Amino acid sequence: MSQARILFVHAHPDDESSSTGATMGALVKAGAQVHLLTMTRGEMGEVIDRSLAHLEAENPANTDGGVALGKLRTAELNQALAALGVKHHTFLGEGSARAAQAPALYRDSGMTWGEDGRATANALAAPDCLTRTPLEPQAEAIAALIKQVRPDVLVTYDADGGYGHPDHKRTYEATQAAVELLKGSDAAPTLFWGIEGDADATDTRQQAVINGDLARKREAMAAHVTQITITGDTTFEYSNGVPQPISAVETYRLLGNEIRGAKLAPLTEDQNVAETEEEPPGAINSLITSIALGLLGGFSGTIYHSWIWYINQDFWVPWGALLGCLTVFFAATWATIHTGKNWAAALVGFTAFTLISIFAYAKGNSMLVYINPINPPGIAGTLWALGSLVAATLSLIATTRYRLKRG
Numbered sequence: 124m125s126q127a128r129i130l131f132v133h134a135h136p137d138d139e140s141s142s143t144g145a146t147m148g149a150l151v152k153a154g155a156q157v158h159l160l161t162m163t164r165g166e167m168g169e170v171i172d173r174s175l176a177h178l179e180a181e182n183p184a185n186t187d188g189g190v191a192l193g194k195l196r197t198a199e200l201n202q203a204l205a206a207l208g209v210k211h212h213t214f215l216g217e218g219s220a221r222a223a224q225a226p227a228l229y230r231d232s233g234m235t236w237g238e239d240g241r242a243t244a245n246a247l248a249a250p251d252c253l254t255r256t257p258l259e260p261q262a263e264a265i266a267a268l269i270k271q272v273r274p275d276v277l278v279t280y281d282a283d284g285g286y287g288h289p290d291h292k293r294t295y296e297a298t299q300a301a302v303e304l305l306k307g308s309d310a311a312p313t314l315f316w317g318i319e320g321d322a323d324a325t326d327t328r329q330q331a332v333i334n335g336d337l338a339r340k341r342e343a344m345a346a347h348v349t350q351i352t353i354t355g356d357t358t359f360e361y362s363n364g365v366p367q368p369i370s371a372v373e374t375y376r377l378l379g380n381e382i383r384g385a386k387l388a389p390l391t392e393d394q395n396v397a398e399t400e401e402e403p404p405g406a407i408n409s410l411i412t413s414i415a416l417g418l419l420g421g422f423s424g425t426i427y428h429s430w431i432w433y434i435n436q437d438f439w440v441p442w443g444a445l446l447g448c449l450t451v452f453f454a455a456t457w458a459t460i461h462t463g464k465n466w467a468a469a470l471v472g473f474t475a476f477t478l479i480s481i482f483a484y485a486k487g488n489s490m491l492v493y494i495n496p497i498n499p500p501g502i503a504g505t506l507w508a509l510g511s512l513v514a515a516t517l518s519l520i521a522t523t524r525y526r527l528k529r530g
Contacts, residue, residue, distance in 0.1 A: 127155040130274035130312070132265065132298045134253070134290035135165040135231060136200035137350045140343035141359075142285070142318050143278065144207060145335025145371045148343070151208035152336055158211040158272050160220055160265065161200065162294050163253050164193030167233030167245065169362045170349045178349075180233070181247060188249060189231065195349060202346035207339050211272075215253075215264055219271040222263035229253045229261070232289045244289045254289045261293075262300035269301060270310045277302065281317035281376060299378065316375040329377040337371035344369065409462035410470070416454040417474025421511070424450050424475070425482055425491055428507035431499050441503040448510035451475050455518035465523055472515020479508045 129150055133139045139147065139159055150157050166189030167180050176182055180189030204212055213220045216227040232252040233245035248255055269277065279298040284291025295317065305311040316331060337357075345353045352360045357369045404412065424447025432440040454475075455468035483492040483504065494508055495501035 127276070128158065128272060128274045129155055129276045129278065130158045130160065130269065130272050132160045132162070132277070132279040132294055134162050134280075134284075134288065134294045135168065136161060136196040137165070137203070137344070137347040138291075139200075139209075140203045140207070140340060140347060141351065143373055144203075144340035144343045145337055146278075146333045146373045147209055148207045148336035148339030149333065150335075152339070156211070157207075157209045158213075158274065159204065159209055160213050160215060160268055162215045162261075162297075163229050163231040163290060164214065165196040165231050165350075166190060166193040167231040167248070167252075168192065168196065168350060171352055171362050172349065175349065192349070193231070196347070199347045199349060203343040206342040206346055213268060215261065218268075220264045220268040222260050222267055224257075225260035225264045226251060226256065229256065232293070234288050234290075243287065248289075254293045258293070258297055258300060261297040262304060265298055265301035266304045266310075269305060269312065273310060275313050277312040277315045278375065279317060281319065281378070283320060285318060285320040302378075315378045317378045319374040319376050322374065326376060331375040331377075333373045333375070335371050335373060337369065340371065341369055404462050406464075409458075409464050409467055412462060413458045413467040413470035414474050416458050417451075417471040418478060420447075420451040420454040420471065421475035421478035423447070424507060424511065425479060428492070429500055429503050431503055433499075439499050441499065441506055444503045444506040444510060447507050448514040451511045452514040452518050455515045456522055459518065459522040460525070465519060468515050468519040468522060472512050472518070475511045475515070476508065479511060483508065 127150075131139060131143055131147060133142070139161070147157050147159075168189075170176060170179060170192065175192075175195075177184045178189070178192040178195065179185060180192065200212075204210075215229050216225060221227070228251075230249050230252040232248045232254040235243055235245050244254065253261070277298070280291045280295045282292070282295055284295060302311065302315055319326075319330070341353065341356075344351050344359060350361065353369075354360055354366060358366050359369055360366055424444075427443040428441075428447040430441075430443030430446075432442050434440065451472060455471040458467040458471050459465060461467075479492055483494050492507065493500050493504040496505045
């Protein structure tokens with residue numbers, strides 16, 4: 124992986140973090156050389172902090188067409204790239220991403236929402252914006268950067284741009300055209316992937332599913348404060364205030380089946396569905412599984428909780444009770460990971476504790492679980508009863524951290 128070079132091509136600052144941040148962060152962590160090309164500086168974006176509303180290009184009080192906002196978003200981008208660990212960044216028109224007849228700066232085209240709920244062109248887009256300038260020089264500039272970087276893998280949007288944003292669609296078109304310009308040359312990337320928007324089970328193109336670095340993605344997204352508000356460990360909002368998940372899982376589709384001589388057969392629809400749709404158990408199944416594991420752990424631990432290793436008259440180890448607690452811990456952990464529900468661990472622990480309490484107190488002369496911390500058997504019983512709850516709690520904490528890390 125340390126020898127791999129990957130070039131991501133995005134339309135605006137913040138797109139790299141929200142769409143591919145987990146992938147980029149994971150690749151950097153694995154030792155790959157990650158490059159980013161950003162097409163515009165996001166001058167037409169909205170801002171969340173209304174004290175900065177004067178920076179919006181469409182605000183009547185604005186006099187610079189969004190230039191100051193573009194500079195602010197560039198600073199946010201630099202901070203986000205630092206969080207991701209990405210050290211190689213270029214704007215279209217700068218550095219090696221230049222071509223004859225191409226301007227040194229492409230402005231954000233902006234967008235409006237269409238009646239179908241998808242993004243559409245903004246009538247107020249400036250003449251020098253990305254979508255109102257010729258495609259060919261843009262493709263030549265991207266091709267020039269590819270020749271310089273020589274990426275093994277090229278990543279951009281799919282043809283629909285994710286949700287239809289004009290700049291996203293133009294970024295795809297320009298990048299696709301750049302690949303066509305390089306076809307057959309030794310500079311052509313080995314693989315060319317498009318970011319998958321809404322999952323489509325009928326899409327038979329090869330799919331890549333990346334379970335990336337959630338922590339780096341979240342930190343990078345948090346840097347784009349004009350565009351994104353982080354509302355929780357795994358949630359965020361754009362300026363529309365609609366809660367959305369932050370996920371470590373990012374999916375891509377292969378754009379074309381042959382690049383530099385490498386062929387990948389498309390998936391059949393059955394293969395695609397089988398590989399991409401793995402639903403966790405429903406609530407009822409999860410409930411039954413958790414109770415069954417709690418009963419199993421409770422019965423098993425009760426059988427051997429009173430096994431004690433007497434080292435001498437003064438020292439002894441209640442290893443049976445400790446083994447019982449470990450049984451509950453692993454049962455609760457498996458239940459949470461298998462069902463994908465945090466409450467499963469708590470239910471396993473509660474079920475085991477309830478069963479232990481029944482064994483201890485249902486009959487006055489019951490000796491299945493002896494709870495009385497005055498002697499070793501009584502201490503072992505007490506440890507087993509209370510330890511089952513502690514074990515389930517520790518499992519809940521551990522699995523929650525594990526799921527947050529994996530997304």
